[in-house]
Amino acid sequence: MNPGQLARARQVAPEALQPSWRRRLINWALTVAAAAAFVAMCVDLQLAPASVLSGFGKLGTFLANSMPPSDGGDLPRILVALAETFAMALAGTVIATLVALPLGVIGAKTVVGQPVLHFVFRRSLDWFRGVPSLVWALILVSAFGLGPFGGVIALALADIPSLAKLFSEAIENADEKPLDGVRAAGVSPLMALRYGLAPQVVPVMASQVLFFLESNFRNAAVLGIVGAGGIGFELEERIRIFAFDQVVFIIGLYMICVAALDMVSQSLRQRLA
Amino acid sequence: MSETSSAVTAFEALRRQTLRRQRLQTLAGLLIFSAILLISFQRSQFFSSDIGDDPLGRIGEFLNRMIPDLKGEALLADSRTEGSLAWWYYDLPRWLRLGWQTVEMAIVATVLGAVGGLLASFLCARNLMPIAAVRFTVRRTLEAIRTLPDLVLALILVAAFGAGPLAGVITLAVSTMGSLGKLFSEINEEVDPRQLEGMRASGAGYAAMIRYGVVPQVLPNYTSYALIRLEGNLAGAAALGIVGAGGIGIELQRAITYTEFDTYLAILLLIVGMIFLIDIASEAIRHRLIGLGESR
Amino acid sequence: MLELHGVTKRFGDTLAVDNVSFSCQRGELVGIIGRSGAGKSTLLRMVNRLTDPTDGHISWDGRDVSRLNGAALRQWRRRCAMIFQQFNLCPRLDVITNVLVGVVAERPLASSLMKFFPAADRARAILELDALDMAHAALQRAGTLSGGQQQRVAIARAMLQEPELVLADEPVASLDPVNAEVVMDALQKICRERNVPVIVNLHSLEIARRYCTRIVAMSKGAIVFDGPPAGLTQTVLDRVYAGRMTPETAPFSIVEAA
Ligand SMILES: Nc1ncnc2c1ncn2[C@@H]1O[C@H](COP(=O)(O)OP(=O)(O)O)[C@@H](O)[C@H]1O
Numbered sequence A: 001m002n003p004g005q006l007a008r009a010r011q012v013a014p015e016a017l018q019p020s021w022r023r024r025l026i027n028w029a030l031t032v033a034a035a036a037a038f039v040a041m042c043v044d045l046q047l048a049p050a051s052v053l054s055g056f057g058k059l060g061t062f063l064a065n066s067m068p069p070s071d072g073g074d075l076p077r078i079l080v081a082l083a084e085t086f087a088m089a090l091a092g093t094v095i096a097t098l099v100a101l102p103l104g105v106i107g108a109k110t111v112v113g114q115p116v117l118h119f120v121f122r123r124s125l126d127w128f129r130g131v132p133s134l135v136w137a138l139i140l141v142s143a144f145g146l147g148p149f150g151g152v153i154a155l156a157l158a159d160i161p162s163l164a165k166l167f168s169e170a171i172e173n174a175d176e177k178p179l180d181g182v183r184a185a186g187v188s189p190l191m192a193l194r195y196g197l198a199p200q201v202v203p204v205m206a207s208q209v210l211f212f213l214e215s216n217f218r219n220a221a222v223l224g225i226v227g228a229g230g231i232g233f234e235l236e237e238r239i240r241i242f243a244f245d246q247v248v249f250i251i252g253l254y255m256i257c258v259a260a261l262d263m264v265s266q267s268l269r270q271r272l273a
Numbered sequence B: 001m002s003e004t005s006s007a008v009t010a011f012e013a014l015r016r017q018t019l020r021r022q023r024l025q026t027l028a029g030l031l032i033f034s035a036i037l038l039i040s041f042q043r044s045q046f047f048s049s050d051i052g053d054d055p056l057g058r059i060g061e062f063l064n065r066m067i068p069d070l071k072g073e074a075l076l077a078d079s080r081t082e083g084s085l086a087w088w089y090y091d092l093p094r095w096l097r098l099g100w101q102t103v104e105m106a107i108v109a110t111v112l113g114a115v116g117g118l119l120a121s122f123l124c125a126r127n128l129m130p131i132a133a134v135r136f137t138v139r140r141t142l143e144a145i146r147t148l149p150d151l152v153l154a155l156i157l158v159a160a161f162g163a164g165p166l167a168g169v170i171t172l173a174v175s176t177m178g179s180l181g182k183l184f185s186e187i188n189e190e191v192d193p194r195q196l197e198g199m200r201a202s203g204a205g206y207a208a209m210i211r212y213g214v215v216p217q218v219l220p221n222y223t224s225y226a227l228i229r230l231e232g233n234l235a236g237a238a239a240l241g242i243v244g245a246g247g248i249g250i251e252l253q254r255a256i257t258y259t260e261f262d263t264y265l266a267i268l269l270l271i272v273g274m275i276f277l278i279d280i281a282s283e284a285i286r287h288r289l290i291g292l293g294e295s296r
Numbered sequence C: 001m002l003e004l005h006g007v008t009k010r011f012g013d014t015l016a017v018d019n020v021s022f023s024c025q026r027g028e029l030v031g032i033i034g035r036s037g038a039g040k041s042t043l044l045r046m047v048n049r050l051t052d053p054t055d056g057h058i059s060w061d062g063r064d065v066s067r068l069n070g071a072a073l074r075q076w077r078r079r080c081a082m083i084f085q086q087f088n089l090c091p092r093l094d095v096i097t098n099v100l101v102g103v104v105a106e107r108p109l110a111s112s113l114m115k116f117f118p119a120a121d122r123a124r125a126i127l128e129l130d131a132l133d134m135a136h137a138a139l140q141r142a143g144t145l146s147g148g149q150q151q152r153v154a155i156a157r158a159m160l161q162e163p164e165l166v167l168a169d170e171p172v173a174s175l176d177p178v179n180a181e182v183v184m185d186a187l188q189k190i191c192r193e194r195n196v197p198v199i200v201n202l203h204s205l206e207i208a209r210r211y212c213t214r215i216v217a218m219s220k221g222a223i224v225f226d227g228p229p230a231g232l233t234q235t236v237l238d239r240v241y242a243g244r245m246t247p248e249t250a251p252f253s254i255v256e257a258a
C-alpha cells in the first residue's frame, strides 16, 4: 500500500478509516461495568467456590446412593399419585380455558375497539400474569386444606391471564380477508364468525391449550410440594428422608409420563395445524 | 352427461365414506376425552372435596382476611400504629433486601444459564454441528432438564448445597440452560446458509464463520429470548424461596405459616411490582439492543 | 492455469456433473451456459470446493486442489474467489466489514474475533469499493443496499482476497439489465487488468456472447460445446437446450439471440 493510495482511501471514505475511539471506549467501559456488576452480585449472593464444590460432592454421594433405583414397595401408590397429578393438570387447564375464552374475546382489540378500555383490560391481565401457580397454591391450600382441589384452582388462576392474552392475540391476528369473503356472501354476523373467523382461530387456540396442558402437568407436580398432593408430595417426602433411590425412580417414571404426554399433544397439534 | 353423473356419484360415495369416518373419529375422541375429564374432576376431588358447605363464602372470608385493616386517619403514621401503611408493611426493609436478592438471583442465573445454553445450542444445531452423536446427546440432556420441574430440582439442590441462594441460582441456571439451549439452537438452525457459504467460499474458518456469519444474525433474537427468560426467572426465584432456596419466597411461606394473610398480600404486591418493573426495563433494553445490534 | 480431469459429481442417483475435463488460462473470460439443472453451479462449487467431487481431479498451476482440507483448503478458497447469484453477504454487517471478510482467512483468530482489522486492510477494502463506486456506502448495513449494489460489494470482497481465479455463479441473474451490465463490466475489467481467469455461469446467451472470450455449454452434466462465441450455431444450441428451443420454453434472450 503506497501513501498515494492511502490518501485516496482517506479521501473517499474518511469515517470508515478512522475508527471512532469514543465509541470503542464506551463499549469497553460498558463491558467492564457489566462484568463488575455480575461479580458483585455473585459476591452478594455468597456464591463461594468452596460451597459450590462441597455441594457437588454431596450431589455425587446422593447419586451413588440412588443406584439402583427402587420403588420402595410403593409402586401402586406412586402410580395413583401420578394419575392424580395428571387429573389436576387436566381439570385446571379445562377450567382455565372456559374462563379465558370470554376474557380473550373481550380483550381482543378488534372486538372491543375502545382504546382506553382495551389498555386497562390488557394491563390488568398483565399484572396477574406475573403470579406463578405456586404462589396461588400456597394460599389456596391454606384456605381449602391439603388436597388437589386447591391445586386445580391454583393452576387455573395462573393460566387464565396468559391464556386470555394469547386468545386475544389469536383473534387480533386473524386474517380479515376470509371474514370479508364470507360476509360478502351475505351471511349473518354469527355465521360470518363461524365460517370466517373460527376456522382460523380455533386451531391456534386449541394448540395453545395443549401447550398449557403440557406445562400444567409439570406445574401440578410442583404443587404437591406445598401440599396439593400428587406426585410432588411423594417426591418431597422421599427427598426429606434422603431416599434417593426412590427419588430417582419416581423422577424417571415421571419423565416418561411427561414425554408421553408431550408426544400425544404434539401429534394432536400437528393434526390441528 | 353420463360421465358427469358417474363422477358425481363417485364423489358422493367418497364424501359419505369420509364423513362417516370423520364422525366416528370425532365421536370416539369426544367420548374418550369426556371420560378422562370426568375421572380427572373426580380424582382431583373437585366436586366432592371436603371444603366446607360454603366454598364461595370461604373464599370470600379468605379474601377478606387478605385485605389489610387500613385506617384512613392513621394511614401515614409509623409502624406501631394499627391501620397505617407502615404497619401493614411492617418489615419492609427486610422484604426489600430479600426482594433485591431475588432480582440478583434471577440475573446471575439468567447469565449463567444463557452462557451454558449458548454453548449447548452450537453443539446441537444441525447446520453447525456435523457429528450426529454429539447433537443427539446434547439434545436429550436439554430435554431431560426441561422435563424436571424447577422446584423438584431445588429441593434436591437444597439438600446438597444447604438452604440459601446458591441452590436457587444453580436450579434456575440449569433450567434456563435447558430452555434457552433449545431456543438458541432453533435460532441457529434458521441462520441463512447463503451467508455462511459466502464466508466459506472466501476461506474463512469455523470461528470466523460463527463470528461474522452467525452472531450478527442471531444476536438480537438471543437477547430478546434471554430477557424474556429473565422475567420468568424472577417469578421463579420468588417461588423457590418457598423450599428455602433463597429470595423473598421464604417470607411468603412464613406469612402463610403464621396465617398473616394481609402480610401475604403485602409481599405478593411487592413481588408483582418488582416483576412489573423488570418487565418495563427489559422491554426498554430489548428495543435499544435491536437498534444497537445493527453493526454487531 | 486451471485444469479439470474427468471431474464427476453424483448426488445419490443424480449425475450432476459427468466426467468433465477442460482447462482455462489466465486472461480468459469463460462463460458456462446450459439449461437449469445442467450442472453449472455444481461444477463451479467443486472448483471452490464448497462441494467435493465424487471423482476426477482439479488442479491449479499443476497442484492438485481437489483433495485439500483444513487450512490448506481455506487457503485455496481464498485464492479462488466466488461470487453468488444471491450475493451471500451478511445483511446485518456494514459494507466494509462484509468486504473485510475477504481477508479473515489470513488474519490471526483473536483479532478477527474482536472484529479488529489493521488500517492497511481497511484502506484496501475502501479502494476496492471505490473502484466499484461503492465507497460512499462503506458504513451502511449491507442489507439496506439494492441488489446491484450488494453484488458490487460481493465483488469487492472477492477482490480483497487477491484471487488468482474468479468464479461467478449466475452473478447477474437477480439483477436488472443496467446493473447486470455494471457487474459484467466489472468482471471483464478484473479479467483484463489483473490477468486472472474468470469463469462465469450465465443463463443469458446475449450476455455470454457479448462479454465472454470463450463459451462452454453443458447439458445433463457433460460439456457439449467448448469454443469461441462465434461457434455457437443453431445446431449447437439445439443440442444444449435439448431441442427445447421453441419460443414458449426458451428464455427471452435466447430466442432473441437465436
Ligand atoms: N446439494 C444437492 N443435493 C442433491 N442434488 C443436487 C444438489 N445440488 C444440485 N443437485 C442436482 O444436481 C443437478 C445439477 O444442479 P446444478 O449444478 O445446480 O445445475 P445448474 O446450476 O446448471 O442449474 C440438478 O439435477 C440438481 O437437482
Ligand SMILES: [Mg+2]
Residues within 6 Å of the ligand: C037, C040, C041, C042, C170
Ligand atoms: Mg445454478
